[in-house]
Amino acid sequence: MLHKVFKCSKLYLGMTAVILSQSMALNLAYADTVTTDFTKNLPSTDVDYSNPDSTSVFLFRNVENSLTLSELDRRYPALNYTYYNTFTSQVYEAIKEEQIKKRFLSKVPTSDGKTYDYNQIPIVIQADYMFSKDRGDQITYTGNVSMIQGDRHIKAQEIVYTRGEDGKQYITVKGDVNLASNQLVLDADQIVVELLNSNTQEVSADKTTFALVDTIMHGQAESLDSSDNITKLNRSELYAGPIRPFTLNIGASETIIDMNNQELTFKRATIRIGKVPLMWFPSFSVNISGKPQTGFKEPTIGLNSNTGFNINIPFVWYINQNMKYTISAFFSSKLGLLLNNNLDFATKYGITTINYAFSAPFMNRKDDTYRYYLGVRHLATFGDYDLSLNYRGVSDKRYFYDYYNNTDSYLTSNYSLSYAKDNWSWDLSAYTFKPIYNTESKAYNSAPEFNFNYRQPFAYNKFRFALTGQAAHLYNGDADIYTKADRFYLKSSILYSATNSVFKSDYSLSQYLNFYHQYNRNTNRYENIVRSAPEFKAEFSTKLVRDTLAFDRYAVTVTPSFGYTFRRISNKYDERFHNYDSSTQLPSILMVQNGIYNYGIDSLQDANDINLGYKVSYIDRFSGQDKLSARVNLIQSITKLKYLDIQTKQRYSKYKRNLVLGVHYNIADKFNFDTANIIDLTKGNSSMGVVSFNYQPNLTNIVQLNYRYATKKYLEDALITSYRDKEIKQLGIAYVWDINPQLSMLFSNYIDLKDRKLVDRNIAFNYVYYGWSISISYERRRVGANQYENGFDFSLNLIGFNNSYNSRFGRYINSGKIPFVGNR
Template sequence: MQKNYYTLLSLSILSALYSSSSLANIDDLRQRCLAGVPQISGEVVQGDPNDQPVYIEADKANVVNPSRAVYNGEVDFKQGNRHLQADEVEVTQSGDGDNTQRYAYVRGGFDYKDDLIKINGDNAKVHLNSKDTDITNGNYQLVGRQGRGTAETSEIREGYRLFKNATFTSCLPDDNAWQIDASEMKQYVQEEYAEMWHARFKVAGVPVFYTPYLQLPLGDRRRSGLLIPSAGSSSRDGYWYAQPIYWNIAPNYDATFTPKYMSDRGWQMNGEFRYLNALGEGKLAAEYLGKDRYNEYTGSDEDRKRHLFYWAHNAKLWDNWRLNVDYTKVSDKRYFSDFDSDYGSSTDGYATQYARLSYYQPNWNFAVSIKKFQVFDDVDIGPYRALPQIDFNYYKNGLANGWADFKLFAQAVHFDNDSSSMPTAWRYHVEPSINVPFSNRYGSLNIETKLYATHYQQKAGTGEDANTQGSVNRVLPQVKVDLQTVLASKETLFKGYMQTIEPHVQYLYRPYKDQSNIGSKQHSSYLGLGYDSALLQQDYYSLFRDRRYSGLDRIASANQFTLGGTTRFYDKNSEERFNLSLGQIIYLNNSRIDDTTENSTTGRSSSWALESNWKLNDKWNWKGSYQYDTRLDATSLMNSTLEYNPERNNLVQLNYRYASKEYINQNLTSSVNRYNQDIQQVGAVVAWEVADNWAVVGRYYHDVALNKPVEQYAGVQYNSCCWAVGVGVRRYLVNENAKRQYSGEKDTLYDHGIGVTFELRGLGGNDHRSGIVRMLDKGMLPYIKSPEL
């Protein structure tokens, strides 16, 4: 729960002072910045510094009497972490016993350094009993972090430093990009912040802002105040400005309020509350716009209140209980299309509303959950909700003298729908399985038997399914035999590489059972897929799944072999450089769930599925996947990514993705919004730290089928040791028009905007990020790093 702090009065100078956790990679800019910061040498001496012995060296020492001594010529004073060098030091002593007072007077210039601060000045008075120090005409610089300044007079005390007629900046010496002048400045050592009175903010020596009071961070501790603001313009929002306000409620509670003004929409109020206590950790968030003034809604009779509520919670209750909540609800289906939010995306297509309470033991567990979805598609009837759902799992290995493993899954769930025309049901399911594993150095063989036993108690709706069967029983046995082996050879086509060949063969049998009497079988929105089933997408690894459909309402028959294999190449350092996986299902009989051809496989085999990763060298990586539909004799799905990543965050990535309209439509749960053309997109991402101070990001995605760009983005950021500014320009296809474009209409709507960020660096830590990661994360299609082999 780490956040830095700023006062409200710093808003006028756009003091974007928030710094996140630093990157693991230490770049040249950071090294250069930290090189200009004094560091303590050796180990920090622990304990009370006043209890440490004092060492004094000087060219000449004149002890006038027991109460006065004068040291001259390269005086070197050390005590613990304190180190003082001066031309002349006079030490006096007065009083007796416990009332003894000792002072040191430093004249003719000095240099002082400890583990927190380095100071040089004209004269100093040091109370040797308490080490309170008064300095005239001092120059100070923080140790181990950026921060320096001057002061006409300085009072150094145990818990604070008080400077009169002082300056402060996080810039390095000889860099006067910005500076704050104050009549009085008080720096709190332990709390790591500074208060300033009659503060004047200067840019390149020119005053640009005055405030009677200002507070700035000097470390990583959380405090209430302003976070980094953001501003920009958009063709739909107009000019906008968002200012996060951070409230450090307690060490385990904090909140962030973000008023956002959009000239074409109005004020949007956003808030986030984070907590960590005995009941768990979580986050509550809300976004609210009282009346959307966007011109598309002007004059509309609709309630244009736009809002979002989000709750995420994870808890470990006592020793064995867990509670998980993931709840998102928005006011309307277009919310994530109209607003950028940290709590959802228009590409998701739905918002999840989910809660689960679970209990765990070594051999068994159970859970009670509720689940609901808010879909953003234009459908007349939404998906079913599971309220409640009870799951039970039991595991027991090593049965039959260690030969077999037993597993039992049981579930009871109630399905309901917002539409009274749809049937509702209780589903009771028991799924025992026994697996007999065999393995040796050559491979493994697993023989598994499983039984699906399901009972439905259904209640007909008022619609077309008024004759829904009330009670349905379904019992399906299953047998699966899975064989895998690994063959390795150093005799390959490529010298110096070792190759493995990993054949994978699986046989799966499950008899046919007509399941059209389960759930809605007539409503056009559901394709007869029951209450919670959907056709699963296919890739190489999914070929070896037990079932074609998610959920339990549709368990298709199976009499099939899955043939596949993977080959891998390893270099002399045993690092995997290339892999290729290829597989296909051979159907001995069609896989069916009812008597219709729409829900049955056709042909004797599935699509060929191929996946590959190739690490060409330490800088180049390629990955790709391909599916060939044997029924249509055509490509159904293809993805390819080539990435060049020479160092740190510098990269160039080229992407290509293709999905045939037949593949898309067969994987849709709903029959509405059918796509009438292929999706074919090419894209490129470039991110580069041009120099220590400059970083650029460019992104372009183009739809080949439409011959229109999907998204365009260009961002540039300038970074120095003590300030940074970034500008991003973006143009992207508005998601609400996606259905229109893929239905064949040529009209498309774009949103275009510009955003500006500015921050002062070095105040809340030594973070010198280039800004590339933040710019890459922006967008409809964010950058995804190629996986390492």
């Protein structure tokens, strides 16, 4: 099957966003269908770009002091492939991280939050017996002994106070020693506290088991020396949690715990899970504060159907406060060694990321070729101007699939200079699309592309003027007929809005003008064609609000509306007109939910329509929850409209009669019904939609029974598939569920109701423990009439000691298997 994903002009970028969501929500009958470039603006070879702590850069005086690239994605949402969904993987994983932190930290020893001046606080010792000798230079306490000074509480069998000839004072505590303070909790055979009544807090211990207060860290050591919040351990084992058989730990000949700088330093160290060694390092440091620090980072170990056994070891070098370099060695038993290099730096001219990954022939186990990925991204703001440059290049079409199991159809590069001030905005852009994975045909590139908008501010009872335009050069060497074209588009509008105590009315009078200078490869000649369309729109609506209904429980808002649209397209039967922006031809699920069902630049259609609308919402005044929110629109043409079938080139006429429906209904407490549909009520039957029953007790648990459909006509019109005899009728169950805060699972299973065969199945588990997490997933999907593709993935992520428990499980939220998560 041929994947067709077309570029959308920036004029319709918002529309494109929701079109992408349709591709996720609706898999075709054989599941080898719509694979879109969701990560087109992210450096795909670095999975840690989704981690908020992965990349920190420090900017100059007039910008924030620190900014992570994930925050950058939130600030510039067009860079974030999840921006069209109100509930993203980042939100899910942030919630999960906080839940796991709370669980792990709930039983750790805590400080009282106070500071103590030990010069002013007396030492109180209680004991069964006391002996003194050497004129009081040595005092021994035995029996049931306890000692208290401020936050320090010590219990032991014996305490000996000694004042040496040099004047230094020591307290030696022996026998089943237990010490608790605002810094440490430890058990030892013996500890020595030097200058106990000073602020240096020097403590030495032998054969100790300890815990660091307010952290998950526990440990064992032959000896311990602590002073000024710096603890040195000899022949130690430091655990990322309680001392248990499966807790991640690092055994080292010497360990330095610097709580002042939130830094751990290990020398001659072995990373282990329990007693099982994973890898050895001569020396490395771990930062537990989240602040930038040069050194090796926690590795990732995995097993994947594409890569086989794999291990990724990153090293980060903070060159200065404005520049960071990361090199990751990714070794795979099937693919060999891949070296991934990232350089991030900030100047007064913006933020730049250079990502270069390569596998030389002697490193490549698959085919002895040179494989690489190059990504360069630059973002800058200069007053009212924004600059965005994003180049991506790859050595071969299967690179992303082999290394990352990514099935995107196109690799996108884009460049944009934009301006916005007062009523004006414009951008000068370029977009290129390189086919990857199994895609054979090229898409139309646009370089350059100039878009502009002018709109006078909204005001009632006042005429307003709006102007939208584009000039673009489009080219596609693989196109059947038109390999290149210059497109000029202009829409001018006069707008007017009025309101009174009953009605709100909106009017617009517009004129569309499209001019194409396009090259026909069959005739070897340029063609000049023009299409224009006048348009008139009127909409009347009123909002009825009632705060008391059904014993004062619900606040009700009802918005009925009536609209009329007239549009007459010239030269509608001229077959030379080509749809260069096919992906915006028909609306998607999320567009339907939000009441948007218009068209792209090249696909205007005649209209002589009445639009009857009704919107209602019931909101629980006590909980604030939506009990019911529904939008219904009936679009009916007054006369028959004329069409041209793109495939057969035949002309036909028909009435337009579309029912657009979006409903959310809270059935009972956590049980909900959701649906979004556009239904063609004529014989043309170009319809699509999703119906879902779901149970969602909280933000991270949801179970859904989903029915998703799209008719053959809808798929043909949308150019989603080149097969004319396919349709979508799929029923499935999907759920993401937290078995407990540490263990999450996902399951989805969709079948084709036409042939009762599997479309796709996903099973995934993620478990987070002290210092590590493990992910296991399996996918089976149909790729042909009786062909299936299977894939599995196993990943062991070493989290370490920094309390960052990102489960990476939220990516399933954006998979389209769960279409209505968080849309309320």
